[in-house]
Amino acid sequence: MGLIEELMKNNYLITPSAFYLLNEYYDGNFNLGQLIKFAKSKGTFIIDSQIAEDFLSSLGLHVKLPLEDSSVSAPETGVEKAPEMASSEVQTDIEPKIEETTTDARVLADGSVEITSDSSDVESYVSTGEPPITEGNETSSTEIGGEKSEFVGGESFVSTGELETPDLGGDVEVESGGDDSSPVEEPRAPVSGVSNGDSNGYADSEEYYENGNGVKPKIVYGDYGVPIAYVGDEVPGEEKSYSVYSDVVIRPKEGFKYRAREIKDDWNVVFDVKNVKFEVPKAKNAAGKEGEIIVKAYSKYFKSRLKKMKRIIRENPEVGGIIDIAKLSYVQTDEDVTILGLVNNKRETRKGYMFEIEDGTGIMKVFINRNNEESKKFFQIMPDSVVAFRGRYSGRNIFFADKIFLPDVPKFRREKPPLEEKVYAILLSDIHVGSNKFCEKAFERFLEWLNGEVNNKKEEELVSRVKYLIIAGDVVDGIGIYPGQYNELAIPDIFDQYEALVNLLRNVPDHITTFIGPGNHDAARTALPQPGFYDEYAKPLKRLKNAAIISNPAVIRLHGRDFLIAHGRGIEDVVNFIPNRSHHRPAEAMLDLLKLRHLAPTFGEKVPIAPDPEDTLVIESVPDLFQAGHVHVMEYKMYNGVFLINTGTWQAQTEFQKMVNIVPTPARVPIIDVETARLRAVVRFDQFCEGV
Numbered sequence: 001m002g003l004i005e006e007l008m009k010n011n012y013l014i015t016p017s018a019f020y021l022l023n024e025y026y027d028g029n030f031n032l033g034q035l036i037k038f039a040k041s042k043g044t045f046i047i048d049s050q051i052a053e054d055f056l057s058s059l060g061l062h063v064k065l066p067l068e069d070s071s072v073s074a075p076e077t078g079v080e081k082a083p084e085m086a087s088s089e090v091q092t093d094i095e096p097k098i099e100e101t102t103t104d105a106r107v108l109a110d111g112s113v114e115i116t117s118d119s120s121d122v123e124s125y126v127s128t129g130e131p132p133i134t135e136g137n138e139t140s141s142t143e144i145g146g147e148k149s150e151f152v153g154g155e156s157f158v159s160t161g162e163l164e165t166p167d168l169g170g171d172v173e174v175e176s177g178g179d180d181s182s183p184v185e186e187p188r189a190p191v192s193g194v195s196n197g198d199s200n201g202y203a204d205s206e207e208y209y210e211n212g213n214g215v216k217p218k219i220v221y222g223d224y225g226v227p228i229a230y231v232g233d234e235v236p237g238e239e240k241s242y243s244v245y246s247d248v249v250i251r252p253k254e255g256f257k258y259r260a261r262e263i264k265d266d267w268n269v270v271f272d273v274k275n276v277k278f279e280v281p282k283a284k285n286a287a288g289k290e291g292e293i294i295v296k297a298y299s300k301y302f303k304s305r306l307k308k309m310k311r312i313i314r315e316n317p318e319v320g321g322i323i324d325i326a327k328l329s330y331v332q333t334d335e336d337v338t339i340l341g342l343v344n345n346k347r348e349t350r351k352g353y354m355f356e357i358e359d360g361t362g363i364m365k366v367f368i369n370r371n372n373e374e375s376k377k378f379f380q381i382m383p384d385s386v387v388a389f390r391g392r393y394s395g396r397n398i399f400f401a402d403k404i405f406l407p408d409v410p411k412f413r414r415e416k417p418p419l420e421e422k423v424y425a426i427l428l429s430d431i432h433v434g435s436n437k438f439c440e441k442a443f444e445r446f447l448e449w450l451n452g453e454v455n456n457k458k459e460e461e462l463v464s465r466v467k468y469l470i471i472a473g474d475v476v477d478g479i480g481i482y483p484g485q486y487n488e489l490a491i492p493d494i495f496d497q498y499e500a501l502v503n504l505l506r507n508v509p510d511h512i513t514t515f516i517g518p519g520n521h522d523a524a525r526t527a528l529p530q531p532g533f534y535d536e537y538a539k540p541l542k543r544l545k546n547a548a549i550i551s552n553p554a555v556i557r558l559h560g561r562d563f564l565i566a567h568g569r570g571i572e573d574v575v576n577f578i579p580n581r582s583h584h585r586p587a588e589a590m591l592d593l594l595k596l597r598h599l600a601p602t603f604g605e606k607v608p609i610a611p612d613p614e615d616t617l618v619i620e621s622v623p624d625l626f627q628a629g630h631v632h633v634m635e636y637k638m639y640n641g642v643f644l645i646n647t648g649t650w651q652a653q654t655e656f657q658k659m660v661n662i663v664p665t666p667a668r669v670p671i672i673d674v675e676t677a678r679l680r681a682v683v684r685f686d687q688f689c690e691g692v
């Protein structure tokens with residue numbers, strides 16, 4: 001048997017270039033067991049040319065990579081570098097010192113932190129992602145930072161204000177990670193289906209593999225058969241080359257008083273995809289074609305979208321009666337009527353804009369003249385969204401519109417009854433544990449802060465009243481999510497990534513309820529909606545004491561306020577389709593989605609959508625707050641009483657993001673006042689984030 005077959009039999013893969021490098025030495029200079037042992041030590045089950053080259057040089061055979069290979073295997077950041085970089089990060093002797101700096105939020109006499117409404121600096125700050133200008137250099141500070149948000153209409157709870165400088169005295173020692181040069185791992189329970197066996201190491205691995213006795217390593221495949229994880233057999237006593245944060249143990253500061261402990265829990269997940277009972281279309285008989293079922297499924301999906309959107313649009317009193325496209329031929333040509341439909345396509349013409357819409361009863365072309373102000377809405381209408389038009393039917397299969405209605409949200413929101421006490425929620429997203437760009441020090445510092453290591457009274461008040469923590473997806477970095485990701489992983493194993501996340505999150509004080517939803521980097525269905533995490537991989541999440549897994553999207557009701565939580569991939573399509581939108585202004589893109597009342601309207605573009613019989617991505621009821629992540633930039637906005645916030649990330653800029661010019665704003669913690677569902681403060685930990 002040749003090298004390729006042998007490797008495949010043992011669930012290892014080899015790239016063609018690696019094969020050519022290795023093959024001539026196989027059986028003469030090394031055996032299969034040695035190669036597998038080497039690959040395992042690098043945490044990979046794919047032997048590429050970099051691994052092959054490193055392996056040969058470990059045997060004293062120095063073979064140069066062929067030139068054309070270098071672009072493929074990114075030799076500059078050798079495969080083994082990722083874990084190394086991460087562990088050296090853990091070992092760096094950075095003693096974070098908290099020093100006084102100025103901030104840009106003001107604290108009012110009554111103690112509430114207000115947000116400046118005039119701060120063009122912040123706007124440009126958000127869009128460029130530049131770090132704050134601090135006096136000194138590597139020293140750092142925790143700020144209570146209000147940032148400018150662009151408030152479009154709505155209440156003016158925002159006033160201009162000067163900023164208070166929080167008293168940030170004293171050194172803060174990051175308990176773990178700072179100087180721990182040899183993190184000791186807790187022994188890890190074997191992952192399901194894989195036992196440790198008796199094999200210790202790979203000295204006899206060739207035989208072991210050949211005979212197939214004992215337990216074989218296993219490759220776990222994700223959607224579409226893409227390998228996403230490798231479950232090696234555990235070798236007792238074998239140390240991992242990376243940390244899974246089992247040494248991070250942070251306890252609430254002695255004597256710290258948590259007001260939130262005495263406030264009654266009041267939360268309810270009012271919408272979760274897992275609770276939706278889907279009626280899956282079935283083939284009429286066993287001979288039914290698969291393709292037919294898929295078409296049927298999508299037709300059901302879009303019918304559901306139309307039905308839900310119609311209900312939403314009807315709620316707008318300005319719209320009036322809507323008639324079916326099929327009935328247009330019965331109306332007078334001078335009669336004003338309203339039609340509605342899914343936008344199949346749209347285009348600019350010489351005199352205006354043309355749409356083709358479909359409502360389940362028929363298809364119609366709709367024209368609007370460019371001299372009409374309403375026609376500007378053309379740009380906000382994404383393909384496959386549902387909108388209404390008022391105008392007249394020409395009688396010749398074309399409808400002349402003079403008004404366009406986006407589904408939108410009502411201008412005013414009824415005020416909710418006040419709460420007896422202030423209670424806060426922290427909203428996070430895109431933690432990306434496992435990435436070597438994960439800001440682990442900053443996250444640990446944040447956890448200490450939550451445990452009462454605060455710098456002043458204002459922060460004490462904030463921490464003391466935090467009762468909820470919401471995490472909107474991309475909680476780990478995953479495996480194989482983008483090309484070359486392997487080189488940027490500190491934890492190259494999806495199971496260990498969740499293990500590491502849980503080791504961090506177990507330090508969240510018990511009285512805080514945590515909600516965790518999936519994103520596109522998680523071990524979850526790739527297509528939207530994402531009902532949750534795949535149990536097999538995310539098992540450690542179950543160990544968290546006071547945590548609930550939510551779907552993407554989900555609606556959580558906190559003390560009567562509805563928080564719509566989504567990872568936010570739909571933002572990518574907005575940036576693609578709507579002019580003047582950018583990854584760096586996500587709140588604006590979120591507003592576009594809110595106005596279309598859909599989290600990912602466009603089908604068949606960047607965001608995969610599952611053909612569920614019901615469209616659960618419709619924003620059916622108007623939330624008090626809409627949170628998304630995904631684009632790694634924090635920004636917020638107010639619109640008609642809805643607070644929109646993108647919660648940024650805990651990952652510094654990756655090589656991939658550098659290439660596509662995405663500048664993240666990591667390690668910022670927005671604290672939401674549940675009563676108003678608005679921002680109370682932003683506390684920044686980015687000074688602890690390397691590479692920012």
Ligand code: D5M
Pocket residue numbers: 430474482520521572583630631632657660662
């Ligand atoms: O997404 C992090 C950021 O990277 C977000 O702004 C989207 C962007 N991104 C992710 N994948 C792509 C591709 N394939 N092309 C362009 N931009 C992309 P995250 O989900 O954390 O990777």
Ligand code: FE
Pocket residue numbers: 430432474519521630631632649
């Ligand atoms: Fe992300």
Ligand code: ZN
Pocket residue numbers: 474519520521567629630631
């Ligand atoms: Zn994402």
